[in-house]
Amino acid sequence: MRIAVFAGDGIGPEVTEQAVRVLEALGLPGLELVAGDVGGAAYRKHGHPLPAATLETARSAGAILFGAVGDFTLDHLERALRPEQAILGLRKELGLFANLRPARVFQGLESLTTLRAEVAEKIDLLIVRELNGDVYFGEKGMRTLDDGRRQGWDMMSYAEDEVRRIAHVGFKAAMGRGKKLCSVDKANVLETSQLWRDVMIEVAAEYPEVELTHMYVDNAAMQLVKNPGAFDVIVTGNLFGDILSDQASMCVGSIGLLASASLAETSFGLYEPIHGSAPDIAGKGLANPMATILSAAMLLRHSFGLEDQAARIEAAVAAALADGIKGGDLGGSAGTREIGDAVLARL
Numbered sequence: 001m002r003i004a005v006f007a008g009d010g011i012g013p014e015v016t017e018q019a020v021r022v023l024e025a026l027g028l029p030g031l032e033l034v035a036g037d038v039g040g041a042a043y044r045k046h047g048h049p050l051p052a053a054t055l056e057t058a059r060s061a062g063a064i065l066f067g068a069v070g071d072f073t074l075d076h077l078e079r080a081l082r083p084e085q086a087i088l089g090l091r092k093e094l095g096l097f098a099n100l101r102p103a104r105v106f107q108g109l110e111s112l113t114t115l116r117a118e119v120a121e122k123i124d125l126l127i128v129r130e131l132n133g134d135v136y137f138g139e140k141g142m143r144t145l146d147d148g149r150r151q152g153w154d155m156m157s158y159a160e161d162e163v164r165r166i167a168h169v170g171f172k173a174a175m176g177r178g179k180k181l182c183s184v185d186k187a188n189v190l191e192t193s194q195l196w197r198d199v200m201i202e203v204a205a206e207y208p209e210v211e212l213t214h215m216y217v218d219n220a221a222m223q224l225v226k227n228p229g230a231f232d233v234i235v236t237g238n239l240f241g242d243i244l245s246d247q248a249s250m251c252v253g254s255i256g257l258l259a260s261a262s263l264a265e266t267s268f269g270l271y272e273p274i275h276g277s278a279p280d281i282a283g284k285g286l287a288n289p290m291a292t293i294l295s296a297a298m299l300l301r302h303s304f305g306l307e308d309q310a311a312r313i314e315a316a317v318a319a320a321l322a323d324g325i326k327g328g329d330l331g332g333s334a335g336t337r338e339i340g341d342a343v344l345a346r347l
């Protein structure tokens with residue numbers, strides 16, 4: 001099994017290192033890890049955030065373990081050369097359209113989230129985020145209007161096949177869980193969302209056992225902190241899913257806990273924490289690597305069918321948290337490596 005490891009920028013290398021230690025400790029037969037440059041680190045070395053060689057490495061592997069990209073000192077570059085283009089480019093080039101972002105409260109953290117414990121303890125939800133379309137990948141630009149004002153513009157759109165394929169992912173995920181699917185949109189304002197809602201309703205006919213509901217994104221943001229336990233699976237577009245998943249992370253304690261899988265139509269996938277390069281804590285050994293370690297678990301499950309090994313990692317993370325091993329993000333004092341050690345000791 002060949003896994004591409006793209007560590008990236010900021011805390012990316014720090015958290016990825018711990019996830020790699022965990023993968024190596026499992027004694028997986030034929031495990032081959034192959035590194036590649038992405039993001040600002042790749043730009044500095046090769047002049048591009050997603051060099052052709054990295055893309056080739058990605059294509060040669062069965063899955064990608066990704067850290068994070070982002071470097072504010074490169075934000076002056078033209079958009080195509082900015083670090084974030086590495087992750088956007090990989091998602092698009094490799095057809096990674098289905099982003100799974102699970103959020104549940106770990107035992108022992110109920111009173112450490114920003115919600116009241118009795119609200120937080122009920123959270124066990126999955127955000128299914130469309131990852132290849134929406135305003136992220138529409139035409140965009142900056143122009144000067146006739147009256148001299150500058151205008152930035154971004155085109156938001158979804159074609160029905162793009163909505164249909166993520167709808168199926170959402171419904172299938174709901175079938176494997178609590179059979180409740182909440183589609184989040186802004187159909188009261190956006191045509192893109194009206195089509196989204198229409199297609200969700202059409203696809204629902206194929207999944208009679210799943211209860212489909214619709215919610216506007218502003219209400220969903222409110223319900224996520226009011227009564228997050230009511231959600232089972234949320235299916236939504238690229239932009240709304242980005243925002244709601246960061247919000248969901250704080251509902252369960254920390255952005256340092258949320259893993260993700262970005263899946264193609266095949267078993268190929270990219271696995272990464274939902275957080276970014278965290279420049280404010282980079283290089284200090286303070287980052288919580290659990291989100292990346294949990295992403296490695298998702299990698300084993302979704303791309304290699306190794307359910308037992310995935311569960312083993314998840315149990316080790318849960319045990320470390322239950323034993324009080326917490327980073328600064330959860331009000332504790334454990335550093336990145338110490339957290340990695342704690343997970344390894346409980347594998």
Ligand SMILES: NC(=O)c1ccc[n+]([C@@H]2O[C@H](COP(=O)([O-])OP(=O)(O)OC[C@H]3O[C@@H](n4cnc5c(N)ncnc54)[C@H](O)[C@@H]3O)[C@@H](O)[C@H]2O)c1
Pocket residue numbers: 011015067068069070071072084087255256272273274275276277278279280281286287288289291327329
């Ligand atoms: N997929 C990705 O690679 C990805 C995701 C999000 C943001 N970014 C990029 O990362 C850079 C920083 O973005 P941002 O500051 O908005 O978001 P961020 O997620 O990097 O950080 C937000 C806050 O959360 C904290 N945080 C994040 N991960 C943590 C962890 N593992 N442990 C402890 N604390 C953690 C940070 O210290 C910061 O205070 C930007 O360049 C952005 O574009 C990349």
Ligand SMILES: CC(C)[C@H](C(=O)O)[C@@H](O)C(=O)O
Pocket residue numbers: 084087088242274276
């Ligand atoms: C870095 C950025 C392009 C990315 C996104 O917006 O998808 C990030 O925020 C994420 O959640 O993975």
Ligand SMILES: [Mg+2]
Pocket residue numbers: 242243246274
């Ligand atoms: Mg995000």
